[in-house]
Amino acid sequence: MSRVVVWRSGLLAPSETFVRSQGDALTRWQVRYLGAVKVPSALARDDDVIVFPPGADERFLRLRVTGRSPRLRRMLAALGPDLVHAHFGGDGWLVSAAAEELGVPLIVTVHGHDVTRQPYAKGPKGVRHRRNLRTVFRRAAVILAVSEHIRRRAIEQGADPAKVRVHHTGVPIPPPPRAEKEWDVVFAGRFVPKKGLDDLLAALATLRDLEPRVLFVGDGPLAAAIRTRAAGLGVPVTFAGALDHASASAAMAAAKVFASPSRTAPDGDAEGLPTTVLEAAALGVPVVSTRHSGIPEAVVHGTTGLLGAEGDREALAAHLRVLLTGDELRERLGRQAREHTAGHFDLRRRTAALERLYDDVAGAAVTGGAAAGAGPRVPRPRTPAPPAPGPYR
Incomplete structure (x- = not known):
């Protein structure tokens, strides 16, 4: 082998x-x-x-x-x-x-x-x-x-x-989840500028009439600032901190909507394609996100989720509202998100x-x-090599 x-x-x-x-x-x-x-x-x-x-x-x-x-x-x-x-x-x-x-x-x-x-x-x-x-x-x-x-x-x-x-x-395609929807909106990822958490909090602040149950999973250099910002806006966010993968997946499965409002950071940092977007979709959770980097390759607007421009807080709020108040649309997009992910990102x-x-x-x-008449591609080292523990998997 x-x-x-x-x-x-x-x-x-x-x-x-x-x-x-x-x-x-x-x-x-x-x-x-x-x-x-x-x-x-x-x-x-x-x-x-x-x-x-x-x-x-x-x-x-x-x-x-x-x-x-x-x-x-x-x-x-x-x-x-x-x-x-x-x-x-x-x-x-x-x-x-x-x-x-x-x-x-x-x-x-x-x-x-x-x-x-x-x-x-x-x-x-x-x-x-x-x-x-x-x-x-x-x-x-x-x-x-x-x-x-x-x-x-x-x-x-x-x-x-x-x-x-x-x-x-x-990402792995798990069996269809049966989790109760404990959360209305879940975010999972590092607390860094490219994740657009300021935009998400501003959008959530306009949804007070819905009293959304919001969970942020993760940690990072902006964690303290994001907590302060949420309190200042009066957005009741539950901060779970960094979770192991199984616990983070369970949190996503318990969400009505997964939010990933990514944007290009001031220093130019950008996403590739956030794994969490694929994981949420594989769980049958529709994604509200942005047309940023590779995200449109995974989220089909109006079919598996909803996309807006980077930094467009009004669009972000509108998309969250339409999915939180439209059970039929939300469930249809969730089913289609799972099917799309299974077909293209298994x-x-x-x-x-x-x-x-x-x-x-x-x-x-x-x-x-x-x-070229070359010898072995991995020559025997001239001096004894440090032991490599354990077998190949």
């Missing part, structure tokens, strides 16, 4: 369930997860392979500055992969030199801020991000974008259009397509190496 190493430098932030879901859904490829440092979260696992132990900050900093690490190269070689799949452009750059030296083909998925915000930073930081993106785009065999919008932004940053393709990660089907891509890329690398 072929082997893929999934790389994320910080393994793994609690909001990045999409990385685990995609890797765990592989059936024909064995997967190992490799990270530079361990991130304490519910997504961390004992068999994750971590390059730098606690206290090795200087070595990790050297990798971040130079893009090279003998230790990373040795540990990657010890895993013996046929392919490396890195998430986010900057992280792809961190592992790209080691993969290239070992002759292992690299696939990089770009998700959002890596091509919408980071390259536009001012000064040396922006120069570095742009340079690193161009380098990893050159080294990668294929670049995956989570939406057409993100594909275009990757090309703007120097990616070869022939290398870049859209691949929607997808994690099993999307992962099967990804495995076919893995086959093509790994096969091309083997054929190309044989044609």
Whole structure:
């Protein structure tokens, strides 16, 4: 069975369930997860392979500055992969030199801020991000974008259009939920500017006559400001904080409407395609959102949910009102949202397509190496490699 190493430098932030879901859904490829440092979260696992132990900050900093690490190269070689799949452009750059030296083909998925915000930073930081993106785009065999919008932004940053393709990660399609609708409106996500929580609170403030039951799931740098803003507007929001994935899914299933009023942040940060939008739709919950980035690829206005312009608070309020007061429309859009997601974003089907891509890329690398008279793609390290715990999944 072929082997893929999934790389994320910080393994793994609690909001990045999409990385685990995609890797765990592989059936024909064995997967190992490799990270530079361990991130304490519910997504961390004992068999994750971590390059730098606690206290090795200087070595990790050297990798971040130079893009090279003998230790990373040795540990990657010890895993013996046929392919490396890195998430986010900057992280792809961190592992790209080691993969290239070992002759292992690299696939990089770009998700959002890596091509919408980071390259536009001012000064040396922006120069570095742009340079690193161009380098990893050159080294990668294929670049995956989570939406057409993100594909275009990757090309703007120097990616070869022939290398870049859209691949929607997808979500599991659960059995039809039977949850009671405990909440009228639920939001789930990080409390950051691109999520448009200020717009959502302003819209909810106009719906006091409906007395909506509102739940915000998540945390982030704007959490305190959002709580203060909700109190100032007199919007009675229940703040659940960060929840594990199962609890967050249960909260979404108990919603009449899922709100995701995303917008481009002042610093240029933009969504790719929010996983929560797909998860809510898979649960049969209609989505009220915006025509932002890849969201219109998942939410069909008037069929599976309702979309307005970014920052249009009046439209957001109107869409919430029409679904909260129109049971028949809300239920129809919810059914259609589930059907649409099952047809186009089923994690099993999307992962099967990804495995076919893995086959093509790994096969091309083997054929190309044989044609050039190359030796093994993953050479035996010169010095003993640190042990890699546990088997491939």
